Amino acid sequence: MPLESSSLVSGSLDFLLCLTCLALAVASARAANDFLFAGFLWVAAAAFVGAMNLGGLTWTNDTHRWLSAVATGPGMLMLGLGVVGATFGRVRAARWVAPAPSIGGAALIFYLWQSKSPQLDAATTGMSLVLLVALVVLAVQAFRSGRTAAAAAAAGAIGLLLIAGFGVSKLPLATGGLIRHVDVLHVVLVACYVLVWLGVRGVTARGAWG
Numbered sequence: 001m002p003l004e005s006s007s008l009v010s011g012s013l014d015f016l017l018c019l020t021c022l023a024l025a026v027a028s029a030r031a032a033n034d035f036l037f038a039g040f041l042w043v044a045a046a047a048f049v050g051a052m053n054l055g056g057l058t059w060t061n062d063t064h065r066w067l068s069a070v071a072t073g074p075g076m077l078m079l080g081l082g083v084v085g086a087t088f089g090r091v092r093a094a095r096w097v098a099p100a101p102s103i104g105g106a107a108l109i110f111y112l113w114q115s116k117s118p119q120l121d122a123a124t125t126g127m128s129l130v131l132l133v134a135l136v137v138l139a140v141q142a143f144r145s146g147r148t149a150a151a152a153a154a155a156g157a158i159g160l161l162l163i164a165g166f167g168v169s170k171l172p173l174a175t176g177g178l179i180r181h182v183d184v185l186h187v188v189l190v191a192c193y194v195l196v197w198l199g200v201r202g203v204t205a206r207g208a209w210g
Contacts, residue, residue, distance in 0.1 A: 009178060011055030013186040018047035020190050024197050028082065031204060034098035036082030040193070042067070042075035042102070047186075054182070066113050073124035074105025079196065080130030083154075086200040087138045131196075132161055138199055150202025153195045160192035 021044035028036035046067035053064040078101065105127060112120040139154035168185045 011051045014051035017186045033082045035078045038102040039078030043071045046071035070106045073127040076128035076131040080134040083134035086203045153199035157195035164188045
C-alpha cells in the first residue's frame with residue numbers, strides 16, 4: 001500500500017531529527033561531554049523509531065511511545081546535566097557517573113509506562129525541566145562573562161523549547177494537510193538542539209572543560 005505524502009514528510013523530518021542528534025552525540029563524545037552524548041543518543045533513538053512509525057510501520061508505535069517518554073525525560077535530564085558541566089566545568093569521573101541517571105531514568109520511565117502510572121507525565125516533565133533551568137543558567141553565565149554568542153544560542157534554545165511545549169499544538173494547521181503539528185515540532189526541535197550545542201561550544205571554547 002503506497003504511503004501518503006504526509007506520512008513521507010513526517011517520517012523524513014523525524015529522520016532528520018535523528019541524524020541531527022546522532023551528529024551532535026558524536027560531537028559531544030569528541031568533546032568528552034558524556035552527559036550530552038547520552039542525552040542526544042536517547043533523542044536520536046526515539047526519532048529513528050518515530051521515523052519508522054510515522055512512515056507507515058505502525059507496529060513500532062508502542063516502542064516509539066516509550067522512547068519518546070525516555071527522550072523527553074531522561075534524555076532532557078542528561079542534556080541538562082551536560083549543559084551544567086559545560087557551564088561550570090567538567091564533572092570528575094563523568095564517564096563513569098553518566099550512565100547511572102541515563103539507564104536508571106530509562107528504567108523508571110519504562111516501569112511507569114508499563115504500569116500505566118499517572119505519575120509518568122510528572123516524571124518526564126520534572127526531568128525535562130533540568131534542561132530548561134540549565135540553559136537559563138548558561139545564558140546568564142555566558143552573558144556575564146561576555147560570551148554573547150553562547151548566551152544568544154542558549155536563549156534561542158530556551159525560546160524554542162517553550163514553543164515546542166506550548167506553541168506548536170496551537171498552530172492553525174488543517175486536519176489531514178500535508179504539514180502536521182508533529183512536523184513543525186520536529187523542525188523546532190532540530191533547531192533547538194543545534195542551538196543547545198552551539199551554546200555549549202561557546203562555553204567550551206573558553207576552557208570550561210579541561
